[in-house]
Amino acid sequence: MYNFLRGKGIVLNEPSVVAIDKNTNSILAVGNQARKMVGRTPGNIIALRPLKDGVIADFQVTEAMLKYFLSQLKLKGLFAKPRILICCPTNITSVEQNAIRDAAIKCGGKKVFMEAEPKVAAIGAGMDIYQPSGNMVIDIGGGTSDIAVLSMGDIVTSASIKVAGDKFDMEILQYIKREYKLLIGDRTAEEIKINIGTVFPGARNEEMDIRGRDLVTGLPRTITIKSAEVERALREPISEVVQAAKNVLERTPPELSADIIDKGIILTGGGALLNGIDKLLAEELKVPVHVAENPMDCVANGTGILLESIDKIQGRKLV
Known part of the structure; x- marks a missing residue:
């Protein structure tokens, strides 16, 4: 989750993760603090992503998350209820658009605009579209x-x-589970992708020690995985x-x-x-x-460029 404030640039960059206490249904942490809890919480606490595949999977948690991120900006006076520009996938339905817009308004947005993500990314990448x-x-x-x-x-x-980053992580996790009978977490899978991962045969030749739970014995175990194996694991989603x-x-x-x-x-x-x-x-x-x-910053920067000229475009429908 990126927040781009007009005139200031990117002012907040945190993962869209929320930690919830199931017993009290209360939110314990949001963003970076919640991400640290993924896979490391007791049974009564769950760390989840309320946005799934670019759309809202849990409306109430998404609303609470947006309220938290807006509160971190410490907006005052005329800016206490800001105009918000949100990016979304190109194939999003009108129902999903309305859900995103309603969540943004309920969390304190004065007026909400929406734009297609690849268009915003292109602008942020410096393309003259x-x-x-x-x-x-x-x-x-x-x-x-x-x-x-x-x-x-x-x-x-x-x-x-x-099919994107989360899917790549899941494919790595499943490959290690299938080939080594070792269960690892989402964060370990992501670290493998970043540190030794490749999708082009022979482009990288590195290895990494990873730890997880042996599915046969139930005990902790360490294995070594190579870049070539990550390439095989990612071949189908790529x-x-x-x-x-x-x-x-x-x-x-x-x-x-x-x-x-x-x-x-x-x-x-x-x-x-x-x-x-x-x-x-x-x-x-x-x-x-x-x-x-x-x-990684292209969408946020593109949003900021559009935000700077929002007075010119607010009369038309962006999506």
Whole structure:
């Protein structure tokens, strides 16, 4: 969860995790504090993500989380009820849009605007999407991967799939469970992905010791996993991202396709940092692929750029 404050830039960057006491139904921690509790809590406390696959999975917890993040900004006076711009996947339904908008209003938003995530990511990556020219962006976040071709300030063709960072972590976890009969947590799976993970065969040759619970004996055990194994574990979900990108390119008008060949595709989101993903996409799509500068911040920065001109666009529907 990023918060971008007009005139100040990114002022808050915390994970969308909430820790709840099931006995009292009260919220114990939000953001970084709650993330530290994932997989390490007693039975009465659960650490959960109220936003799943880019949409709200738990309305009440999402509302409480947004209230907490807004309170951290310490807004006063005229800014106590701010105008809010929220990014969402391209395939979001009107019901899901309304749920997000209602949650933002209930947590203190004066007026809520919504915009498609790949469009905002492209703006944040420095792409000039307002010219009559084709621009393609692949935004790989935590819950969804959004692919879009943009021209004249709007989306021409797009796709959104529920395969992204969280799915990659789950595939690594399942691989280790299947191959080594070892149970690890979500955080360990994420550390493996970041530290030794790759999606391009031979691009990385590292290894890492990991600890977990042996499913046979029930006792703690340490194993060593290599980059090549992570590549095998991620092969299937990555192929889904590649296929989605191919589908978008197949539906793109030929003149815009020519522009994309010249400019290349821009990768944004945390998934853009996955080792070898730019090489793999370039090889599969036959188009140059470039990782944006600070890819994790592209959506937040793009939101800020749009926020600066919100007075000009608030009269029209953004999504």
